[in-house]
Amino acid sequence: MTKVHVTTTVNGDPVEFLADPRETLLDSLRNSLGLTGSKEGCGTGDCGACSVTMNGTLVCSCLVLGVEAEGAQIETIEGMGGDTQLHPLQRKFVEHAALQCGFCTPGILVAAKKLLEENANPTETEIRYWLAGNLCRCTGYDKIIRAVQDAAAEMRGEAA
Amino acid sequence: MSVSKPLPHDAAALHVTGRARYVDDIPTPRGTLHLAFGQSTVARGKITELNLSEVRASNDVVAVLTADDLPFDNDVSPSIHDEPLLSDGTVHYVGQPVFAVIARSHRAARVAARKAKIAYEEEIPILTIEAALQANSRFEDGPRIYEKGDAAAAIAAAAHRIEGEFEIGGQEHFYLEGQAALALPQDNGDMVVHASTQHPTEIQHKVAEALGVPMHAVRVETRRMGGGFGGKESQGNALAVACAVAARLTGQPCKMRYDRDDDMVITGKRHDFKILYEAGFDTEGRILGVNFVHYVRCGWAQDLSLPVADRAMLHADNAYLLPAARIESHRLRTNMQSATAFRGFGGPQGMIGIERVMDHASHVLGLDPVTIRQRNYYSEMAGGDTSAPAYIRDREKPETTPYGMAVTDFELHGITRALVDSSDYAARRAAVADWNARNETIKRGIGFSPVKFGISFTLTHLNQAGALVHVYQDGSIHLNHGGTEMGQGLFQKVAQVAAARFGVETERVKITATDTGKVPNTSATAASSGSDLNGMAVRAACDTIRARIADVVAQNAGVAAQNVTFADGRVRAGDVDIGFEDAAAMAYLARVSLSATGFYKTPKLDWDRIAGQGRPFFYFAYGAALTEVAVDLRTGENRILRVDALHDAGASLNPALDIGQVEGGYVQGAGWLTTEELVWDDQGKLRTHAPSTYKIPACSDRPDIFNVTLWDGKNPEKTIYRSKAVGEPPFMLGISAFLALGDALSSCGAGYHGLNAPATAEEVWHAVQRMSHGA
Ligand code: FES
Ligand code: FES
Numbered sequence: 001m002t003k004v005h006v007t008t009t010v011n012g013d014p015v016e017f018l019a020d021p022r023e024t025l026l027d028s029l030r031n032s033l034g035l036t037g038s039k040e041g042c043g044t045g046d047c048g049a050c051s052v053t054m055n056g057t058l059v060c061s062c063l064v065l066g067v068e069a070e071g072a073q074i075e076t077i078e079g080m081g082g083d084t085q086l087h088p089l090q091r092k093f094v095e096h097a098a099l100q101c102g103f104c105t106p107g108i109l110v111a112a113k114k115l116l117e118e119n120a121n122p123t124e125t126e127i128r129y130w131l132a133g134n135l136c137r138c139t140g141y142d143k144i145i146r147a148v149q150d151a152a153a154e155m156r157g158e159a160a
Numbered sequence: 161m162s163v164s165k166p167l168p169h170d171a172a173a174l175h176v177t178g179r180a181r182y183v184d185d186i187p188t189p190r191g192t193l194h195l196a197f198g199q200s201t202v203a204r205g206k207i208t209e210l211n212l213s214e215v216r217a218s219n220d221v222v223a224v225l226t227a228d229d230l231p232f233d234n235d236v237s238p239s240i241h242d243e244p245l246l247s248d249g250t251v252h253y254v255g256q257p258v259f260a261v262i263a264r265s266h267r268a269a270r271v272a273a274r275k276a277k278i279a280y281e282e283e284i285p286i287l288t289i290e291a292a293l294q295a296n297s298r299f300e301d302g303p304r305i306y307e308k309g310d311a312a313a314a315i316a317a318a319a320h321r322i323e324g325e326f327e328i329g330g331q332e333h334f335y336l337e338g339q340a341a342l343a344l345p346q347d348n349g350d351m352v353v354h355a356s357t358q359h360p361t362e363i364q365h366k367v368a369e370a371l372g373v374p375m376h377a378v379r380v381e382t383r384r385m386g387g388g389f390g391g392k393e394s395q396g397n398a399l400a401v402a403c404a405v406a407a408r409l410t411g412q413p414c415k416m417r418y419d420r421d422d423d424m425v426i427t428g429k430r431h432d433f434k435i436l437y438e439a440g441f442d443t444e445g446r447i448l449g450v451n452f453v454h455y456v457r458c459g460w461a462q463d464l465s466l467p468v469a470d471r472a473m474l475h476a477d478n479a480y481l482l483p484a485a486r487i488e489s490h491r492l493r494t495n496m497q498s499a500t501a502f503r504g505f506g507g508p509q510g511m512i513g514i515e516r517v518m519d520h521a522s523h524v525l526g527l528d529p530v531t532i533r534q535r536n537y538y539s540e541m542a543g544g545d546t547s548a549p550a551y552i553r554d555r556e557k558p559e560t561t562p563y564g565m566a567v568t569d570f571e572l573h574g575i576t577r578a579l580v581d582s583s584d585y586a587a588r589r590a591a592v593a594d595w596n597a598r599n600e601t602i603k604r605g606i607g608f609s610p611v612k613f614g615i616s617f618t619l620t621h622l623n624q625a626g627a628l629v630h631v632y633q634d635g636s637i638h639l640n641h642g643g644t645e646m647g648q649g650l651f652q653k654v655a656q657v658a659a660a661r662f663g664v665e666t667e668r669v670k671i672t673a674t675d676t677g678k679v680p681n682t683s684a685t686a687a688s689s690g691s692d693l694n695g696m697a698v699r700a701a702c703d704t705i706r707a708r709i710a711d712v713v714a715q716n717a718g719v720a721a722q723n724v725t726f727a728d729g730r731v732r733a734g735d736v737d738i739g740f741e742d743a744a745a746m747a748y749l750a751r752v753s754l755s756a757t758g759f760y761k762t763p764k765l766d767w768d769r770i771a772g773q774g775r776p777f778f779y780f781a782y783g784a785a786l787t788e789v790a791v792d793l794r795t796g797e798n799r800i801l802r803v804d805a806l807h808d809a810g811a812s813l814n815p816a817l818d819i820g821q822v823e824g825g826y827v828q829g830a831g832w833l834t835t836e837e838l839v840w841d842d843q844g845k846l847r848t849h850a851p852s853t854y855k856i857p858a859c860s861d862r863p864d865i866f867n868v869t870l871w872d873g874k875n876p877e878k879t880i881y882r883s884k885a886v887g888e889p890p891f892m893l894g895i896s897a898f899l900a901l902g903d904a905l906s907s908c909g910a911g912y913h914g915l916n917a918p919a920t921a922e923e924v925w926h927a928v929q930r931m932s933h934g935a
Contacts, residue, residue, distance in 0.1 A: 078178055101388075
């Protein structure tokens, strides 16, 4: 099938790639742009490992086509923070040992960041239901929730 | 010292930035090809026609392989050579790989694989325990039987007798990262394989067999897995072997990863069991004898089923001294995925059998479930808690398990007492009774379960490990060992050991990928043995180098080598006080080798699996949990309200990582027994092959209150810094959730609930109906 030329913005950088019209945004990110931080855990929208935001909306990139990214603003884990400047959520996930194998971690961080943008002071229940679409097989979730709460408190300027 | 510190996972900074590379993230050379399996659509039969012309004609297909194209061994079994990589003309389950497509993209390979036209001469598949028994379809000639005393006589003579049966479902591993492998052809026919595997040596072995080359021609590297849980002990063989064969054939790098549905349909899962039990108790609730029959659904190939079923038998006592016991285990061959290793390796299934017996007896005798368990515990180890009733303390020692091993490190009297106190058990039990008296539809229940889990591979020769350590002249340390990292934090724990031996910070230690070219002949990272075995092997290697450095520094200082100390990044001897890096440089200039291997084998093991006698385990790990649940009797829906867990990791090498294992283990164990239901239809097709239909616990299912504490203990055996293995044992704490659900139903009728596992909302609802109709 003829590939389609896609122009989009990923983590603030303008990028272009060629996409098979049937290819998912997840595959475009991973295979065409080399952004392998977003993971495939299911390919069916059930695990959240592929979470990114598109024009500010949290989406499963395995359920979005690469060609749909045309003209959009995409944010992935790679845009969240680097070595020198970790996002508070990233730092708190490390501090709280809120990860084990780490495969779910990028998706959870992207989802949690979006939550805190919408709601700077979520209750524990709000956190647990917001993240209910992000499966983790390793941690049992407790430390993940603690880390999100702690990061939220820090971002609000409260000492946790 | 670096051990016992709660340091983060070694790759945490990479995980949170998305830069941690898993197999599918490794940049591949240009021209890398992708594989997919074409699968059997019937559960049992012979292939009468295999028409692959449309597959071959499909877009971007480079080649298609069938069994006839394989140059050497067509086998990926980890045990008895009964598992062809590609069907040999017969098929044994829905999903069995029949052919392999090699294509230019992952998608092209998968699309093509669906285009085969296969005709079968179908046979009636064996899907149930009953059908397998009727057809005498089994592994080994007959059941294995382990016996202690005369159980039948003891039960017959007992004041109270109970009997029953129940089913315990299997479990999908659902490691978030699916199976994956990448094979890179080298000069001279050699092969390098990157695999998401808990067992690189096994991959090396199977790839070498398939390529007809010695093991030295194959190097396997594993940096990390996105979860393993036992599912990557043998189930990665097929992908690695297929990639290697394809890479040999095409001369191109070849990669394969299962998409989630394929992964669930092709790979093996936890063994499901049906357990029959009868037991006799005295009027005080002390068990006199018990008789178990285990029916184990093993699937189509043997894989690891024998040691799994053995381990179930070895945990049929759990924490209780059984004066007389008989355990009979049938390993049944059925036409479904070949059940395989899964955290606990049969132990959980064996353990839930005796927990069911205790639960049932506490119902019949009207005894508190904690009390009846305490009355049946083994005796506390010397120097431990002294709260046990006198008759336990006065029992003749040593007390032995049904397989004749003395239990000398028991500590559940102390753990239970501490947990009962910290969880406020007595008051909450009363509150639950009060709640249940006042509420008709939502009922509450509390479950308690202890864990005593045997640590060591029951195949004694596997209890060995190797390590390779280099110290460079700048004082940096390169660490390698045979263990694999699947999220459990093994690499960090072992790095902490290395740092402690040299008296330096962990930052100085470079953790490197598991590599069969560095440490050969390794065992799978399994049986919770990762830190025990590899920690000791690394310690041995470090101590060799340390002794050499000490000699050099001692000579320089004019003191004896034993007076040299390594601490705080300094090496001190007499008047000499230098940085570790200077000591390393000094040794280098003195022409002393700064590289060493280390080796360890677990002592004291002596086990005869046929006789069922001996010491299969070096020691036991312990723990206990108390779970409170709420159940809606109208729908069976339920949730976990509170969990209190107290777990023994010995002198923990890293409390942060160990608590993570306990939390994750508990949730996975509770998932196994509550929401995770595998459903095969009557044609043998797995109907729950994606997270849309197979429910692992989600964040929203997390217990409202989740108190996890490590027991402040020390391993009486000489393990690495007196720590204990912690990978599998906490999984079984989840049994308390299952027991709590049963407890919540106790007010629905006079009878015993007879719950099967998983206790899904549907199963709970059925139990409510059975009980309220007096069945
Ligand atoms: S991979 Fe997209 S939701 Fe699972
Ligand atoms: S840390 Fe392994 S899946 Fe979440």
